[in-house]
Amino acid sequence: MANRTVIIKIKRQTSPESKPYWEEFALPWKPGMNVISAMMDIAANPVTRSGKPTRPITYDSNCLEEVCGSCAMRINGRARMACSALIDKLDQPITLEPLSKFPVVRDLAVDRSVLFENLKAVKAWVPVDGTYDLGPGPRQTQRHQEDAYPLSRCISCCCCMEVCPQFNDKTNFVGAATIAQVRLFNTHPTGAALKEDRLHALMGDGGIQECGYAQNCVEVCPKDIPLTDAISEVSGQVMRQAIKDIFTR
Amino acid sequence: MANPNIIVVGGGLAGLSATIKIAEAGGHVDLFSIVPVKRSHSVCAQGGINAAKNLKGEGDTPWQHFDDTIYGGDFLANQPPVKEMCEAAPAIIDLLDRMGVPFNRTPEGLLDFRRFGGTLYHRTAFAGATTGQQLLYALDEQVRRYESEGRVRKHETWEFLSGVIDHTGVCRGICAIDLRSMEVHTFPAEAVIMATGGIGAIFGKSTNSVVCTGSAQSALYQQGAFYANGEFIQVHPTSIPGDDKLRLMSESARGEGGRVWVPRTQGDKRDPKSIPESERWYFLEEWYPKYGNLVPRDVATRAIHKVVYEHNLGIDGQPMVYLDLTHIDRATLDRKLEGILEIYEKFVGDDPRTTPMKIFPGMHYTMGGLWVDFKQATNIPGIFACGECEYGYHGANRLGANSLVSCIFGGFVAGPQALAYARNNAKSGASANGAFDSERKRQEEINSRLMSSDGTENPFKIWRELGEIMTKNVTVIRYNDALAKTDEKIVELLERYQRINLSDKEMWANTSFVFTRQLYNMLQLARVITQGAAMRNESRGAHYKPEFPERDDVNFLKTTKAYFAPDADEPRFEFEPVDTSLIKPRPRKY
Numbered sequence: 001m002a003n004r005t006v007i008i009k010i011k012r013q014t015s016p017e018s019k020p021y022w023e024e025f026a027l028p029w030k031p032g033m034n035v036i037s038a039m040m041d042i043a044a045n046p047v048t049r050s051g052k053p054t055r056p057i058t059y060d061s062n063c064l065e066e067v068c069g070s071c072a073m074r075i076n077g078r079a080r081m082a083c084s085a086l087i088d089k090l091d092q093p094i095t096l097e098p099l100s101k102f103p104v105v106r107d108l109a110v111d112r113s114v115l116f117e118n119l120k121a122v123k124a125w126v127p128v129d130g131t132y133d134l135g136p137g138p139r140q141t142q143r144h145q146e147d148a149y150p151l152s153r154c155i156s157c158c159c160c161m162e163v164c165p166q167f168n169d170k171t172n173f174v175g176a177a178t179i180a181q182v183r184l185f186n187t188h189p190t191g192a193a194l195k196e197d198r199l200h201a202l203m204g205d206g207g208i209q210e211c212g213y214a215q216n217c218v219e220v221c222p223k224d225i226p227l228t229d230a231i232s233e234v235s236g237q238v239m240r241q242a243i244k245d246i247f248t249r
Numbered sequence: 250m251a252n253p254n255i256i257v258v259g260g261g262l263a264g265l266s267a268t269i270k271i272a273e274a275g276g277h278v279d280l281f282s283i284v285p286v287k288r289s290h291s292v293c294a295q296g297g298i299n300a301a302k303n304l305k306g307e308g309d310t311p312w313q314h315f316d317d318t319i320y321g322g323d324f325l326a327n328q329p330p331v332k333e334m335c336e337a338a339p340a341i342i343d344l345l346d347r348m349g350v351p352f353n354r355t356p357e358g359l360l361d362f363r364r365f366g367g368t369l370y371h372r373t374a375f376a377g378a379t380t381g382q383q384l385l386y387a388l389d390e391q392v393r394r395y396e397s398e399g400r401v402r403k404h405e406t407w408e409f410l411s412g413v414i415d416h417t418g419v420c421r422g423i424c425a426i427d428l429r430s431m432e433v434h435t436f437p438a439e440a441v442i443m444a445t446g447g448i449g450a451i452f453g454k455s456t457n458s459v460v461c462t463g464s465a466q467s468a469l470y471q472q473g474a475f476y477a478n479g480e481f482i483q484v485h486p487t488s489i490p491g492d493d494k495l496r497l498m499s500e501s502a503r504g505e506g507g508r509v510w511v512p513r514t515q516g517d518k519r520d521p522k523s524i525p526e527s528e529r530w531y532f533l534e535e536w537y538p539k540y541g542n543l544v545p546r547d548v549a550t551r552a553i554h555k556v557v558y559e560h561n562l563g564i565d566g567q568p569m570v571y572l573d574l575t576h577i578d579r580a581t582l583d584r585k586l587e588g589i590l591e592i593y594e595k596f597v598g599d600d601p602r603t604t605p606m607k608i609f610p611g612m613h614y615t616m617g618g619l620w621v622d623f624k625q626a627t628n629i630p631g632i633f634a635c636g637e638c639e640y641g642y643h644g645a646n647r648l649g650a651n652s653l654v655s656c657i658f659g660g661f662v663a664g665p666q667a668l669a670y671a672r673n674n675a676k677s678g679a680s681a682n683g684a685f686d687s688e689r690k691r692q693e694e695i696n697s698r699l700m701s702s703d704g705t706e707n708p709f710k711i712w713r714e715l716g717e718i719m720t721k722n723v724t725v726i727r728y729n730d731a732l733a734k735t736d737e738k739i740v741e742l743l744e745r746y747q748r749i750n751l752s753d754k755e756m757w758a759n760t761s762f763v764f765t766r767q768l769y770n771m772l773q774l775a776r777v778i779t780q781g782a783a784m785r786n787e788s789r790g791a792h793y794k795p796e797f798p799e800r801d802d803v804n805f806l807k808t809t810k811a812y813f814a815p816d817a818d819e820p821r822f823e824f825e826p827v828d829t830s831l832i833k834p835r836p837r838k839y
Contacts, residue, residue, distance in 0.1 A: 015757050030492055034596075037493035043761060044709040046752045055753035056709075056761045060284075062458045064494045065592055067382055068288040083493075084595045105429060106758035113405075116285065120397050125390035126349035131273055131661070137346030139358035146584070149351040149377055152386065153588075156287055188349045 004029035007049070007093040008038055010057060012107045020104075024049040024093070035075060035082035035096065036061055059108040066222060069155030072162070073098055073108045079162040081222050082108075099162045112158045118178040122201045126191040138189040151184040151230065153223045160217035160227055172206030176217035179208055180230040186237065199234075199241040208238050252276060253671035255664075256423055256438035258409045258465060260286025262381070262653060263636025264444030265388035266660025267667070272395040276668045279436060280392070281404045281425055283460045287389045290446050290458035291656065294381020295589050296365060296501030297373035298345075298653040300338035304359055309370040311335045316832060318651060321367040321545050322616070322644020323790035323800065324834040325478065325808070327827055330623045331642055334658040341657050342374050348387040351376050353585065363585070364504045367545040367648040367839075378499055378588035384653055404436075408763060409465045410692045412441060412472055412632060415684040420631030424688045426696075428763060431756045433692045435685040439671030442663050443469065443627075443634040444656075448615050451771045451778065452724065453716015455612035456488050456497040466619050466638050467770035470777065474627050475620035476811045476820075477640040479774070480781035483647055483791050484724050486549035487572050488611030489597060495611030496596055498572060499589045500649040502606075503542040506577050509533050509553070510605075511562045511570045518565055521605045522575070532556050537839050544839045547646045547791040550610040554725050557609075564607055571605035612724055614652065616643040616791065617778070620810055625663035630674070633667045635659030640808075645790020699765060700756075704748030708765040711742050711749075715768075715775060723779050727794050732783040739775050746772065777811045777820045784822060785809065802834055 006027045013020040026049040027041050036059075043056035061071040064083040071082040074097040076090060087094070102110035140148075154177055161167045161175035182198045185191035202208040211231055218227045255271050257264045260282035268278045282289065303309040315335040319328060346352060346360065352374050353361040362371040376383035395401040406428045413422040413435055422437040445465040449457025470476045487502065487509075488495040503509070510529045517524065533552055534541045544552075557568045564571065574582060574590075579602050582590060593601045618640040625633045625641075635656070642655040718738050722731040746769060753761045787801035788794050807824040814821045 014755060032490075032492045034491075034493060037491075040493055040709070044707060044713065053752065055755070058758050058760050062284050062288050062460055063290065063293050064459065064491075065293060065496050066595065067292045067379065067588075067592075068284070068290075068458065070284060070288050086596070086598075109758060113285070116287070116393070119390075120393055123394070123397075125394045126347070126387075127394070128344075128347050128391070131269060131344055133340040133343065134347065136343045136360075137349075140354055141358050142354045142356060145351050145354045149383075152351050152376075152383055153379060155292075155382075156285075185349070190347065191349055 006033065006038060006087055009093050009095045010107070011095070011097040012057070013098070013104050015106060016104055023054060029087070033087040035085040035087070035094070036064055036071060038087060057108060058106040067155060069157040072157040072159050074100065079159040079220055081157060084222070099158065101162050101167055102158065112156070115156055115158055115161070115175070115177060118174045119181060122178055122182050122198045123194045124178070124181040124185055126185065126188055127193055128190070140189070144187070148184060148187060150225055151180050154180060154225055155223060157222060159220045159222060163216040163220045165214050165216070166210045166212050171210045173210035174202065174206055176227040176231060179234050180225055180227055183230040183234050186234070195237070196241060199238050202234065202238050203242065208235055211235070253439035253668065254279060255667050255671060256281065256436060256441045257444060258423065258441065259289070259444035259446060259636065259638070261289035261291040261444060261446055261636060262385055262388060262656035263660040264442070265385070265392050266657045267442045267444060267635055267664035268401055269388060269391050269395070270661055270664030271668050272400040274665060274668055276671070278401045279404060279438065280401055281407050281409055281423070283406065283408050283428065285405045286392070286403065287386065289385060290461055291385040292382040293456070293458060293497060294384070294653055295378045295497060295499035296504060297363065297375035297380045297650045298342065298384065299365065299372050299648070299650040300342040300374060300654065301335065301370070301372055302339050302342060302360065302362065302374070304362055305371040307370050309372055311338065313370065314338065314372060317368045318642070318648055319644065319832050320837060321648040322646050323837050324644065324806065324829060325481070325789060325827060326642060326644030327623065328829055328831040332831060334642055334655060337658050337661070338654050341654060345384060345387055348391060350383045350387045353377065363501060364543060365649040366500050366503070366543045366549070367540070369540070373501070373504065373650040375501065375585070378501055378586045381653060384657070409445065409468070411468050411688060412629065413681070413684050413688045414472060414629065415681045418473070418630065420629050421681045421684055424692050426692070426763070429758050431759060431762070433689055433696065435689050437685070440667035441632050442667050443619060443632060443638055444636045444660065445638045447637045448774060449612055450712070450767070451715065451775050452612040452719045453713060454491070454493070454495050454720070456485055456495050462767040462771055463774050464767040464770040467774035469619065469627070469629070469632065470811070471770070471773060471813045472629070473813070474629050474632065476617065476774070476777050477620035478617035478781070478809050479615070479777040479811060480785055480809060481616035481645050481791050482612060482724060482778065483546055483614035483616060484550045484610045485613035486546055486553055486610050487608040488613070489593060489606070490569070490609050490611070491596065496592055497613065498593065498606060498608050500546070502572055502574060502586060502589060505581070505585050506574070507542065508573045509542055509549070509570055510573060511556055511564070513562070515561055516566050521571055530556070530562070540839050545646055545648060547793070548839055550725055551793060553610055569607045569609045572608045573605040574601055575603060575605060610725065612720065614647055616640065616645065616647055624666045625659060626666065631670065633663040635663040645792060695766070699749070699751060699762065700754055702749050702751065704750045706745045706749045708749055708751070708761065708768050711745055712768055712771070715739065715742055715772065719775060719778070723782055725793065727782050727792065728796065729783055729794070732779055736776060736779045736783070739772055739779065743772050780820055781809045781811060781822065800837070806834065
């Protein structure tokens, strides 16, 4: 096991406008290494495989427990979280690239604020009256909690959007993560008050009808969120709402 | 001012709670966060949130919660605010429930509660084992609602550098850096609320997130804020050792029946499942029959240390013990603990449903923080603080599942208090006498000095050395000679810091530059922690000195208050009596 090295190729880009380039690193292997700890090692000794001094890698990260959603990137071509990408389970050389559907900020860091804007557009919240003491919330069955909880574990990593063929500049598709949140809030007894608003937000340009059922989203989701079920369910809701709209206008 | 502008720094549970209260009451909030607020460290909280709802027929009361918290904190917390928090907790749970937090339910559809450390009651509401994530999301959603109404403006990917303090000593706003353009700007406000979380990075590896450096608290301390009880550092008994961090293994694993043990034979190489009961040592259950595996964290951590380092037991010669869930049925584990089992599975590769987990204590939480009065105000007029970055609620040791409630309660107090201050006292019309310009210039000068520094020291190496010595000497067991050596080492690191070499000099999204700025503040705060520990010649809660094994109420039933002496470039200390007006201190024996 001694003197083992880890070879990593990283696609780098100094600024949003500048041209990307690749750098290769050879790091001493350590037990339990993951992609983030490898980049920490590069920061402590920023030298490429050929011995050229370079700059530490810029990447997003925070919790390193796969719950904050920060460190999504393409690792060996696959969109996933860097913190849970264990070096020992990856084929070498390991390639790291930024997510391709979001503007690059620098190196592996991208701007994913589009998701937060989408969540605003679909009113992904429960409209409570206020924060004062109004007693307990609505009673809910264990079954309801067990249905809601998986949807509520979405970490906004945007992997589902990265791998979706329909998520691109042409369609403006909102993507699976936002639709799953619509399902979550539409099923909440109080959240349902905004159900119509949410469904209307999912009609038209970039709406739910853009989904091509490629099912890449559900395969890549690090939290195993039932995204395709959510899309089917919300599709049905949108359709019923559209029919209702015809008769109430 | 009818609708004042308040700056909230930090978008975790505490910051979002304060933001919601201010927006609801008609104020406007500028919310600053290093990361998009939904990615804040609060997401890492796992096990649950405490409130004496008494839904299990046990006769639990807010007073009992209060007593457990004070006793668990070894009587170092000022009692009146803790009592208020425990009284407010049940309504906080109700509010979160109304906001849509998917708390686990009983068959009747009511909130389910589990047991946690340091109490004999089922007092902890939970959403699987990702309670912090669920709570943060609920508050994040409410803030997004206010944001879409124009009452909150988020400044994400901005980092606080300092307060703007005018010539009368009053805070008039903040100075912050855009983490993309690296530009430094000042922002005026009628009041500022700090909600900047923990300080784990000072210990190198911890259970904390990357942003938990304590840099903001330290910057304010260097500007004149008191920093209280810095020496009280919680080391969580059950973390998963890792190359990049120590991942938390929630206390809820024990709350749901998890048992801690080691093989009785030194160097036992057998598969843990093949080791018969008689050859396993359930040392917590043996030493603490009443609380068993649910003794408070400081007690469990010291017990594991003792077993590993004094009895020389562990797992195959490694400093680790087993945390065993394999006797609990799979369906229960999945329903109540799935999130944390998944973390163990992903990062270690074993399934904890069938294989006992290997765990060891890891730095987890700071009980100490910015000094605040009973209404969350720091000693700098106009600056309030809430959440882990302040010291108010946990005394010498925090009970599990009390952090989430203290964050939300603290935010709920700080928000309205800051608003009231802004409406009554603020002088936004008055001239700040150039305070904004001079603060911005001061920060820009620090930046250009760093950028032009051409020394040989790598900041990440200095950080690793800091983390190693802090973890070795200033966590579970503390000796005065080792503490003195640690402080000397930090001084050496501060000197080396002056010869730093930034390999990255780009003025765009330069994360190592930002980290290097944080590092300086970490070093300054590390001295507060270390010297505070050296001064406190007793053992209390998480602070344990074998040379002074007893609690000493005569000399040390006091809050440590550190302040920065700019001329000497080091901390000075004073001590403040603790308000024990409600519960008389008694010996702490579990």
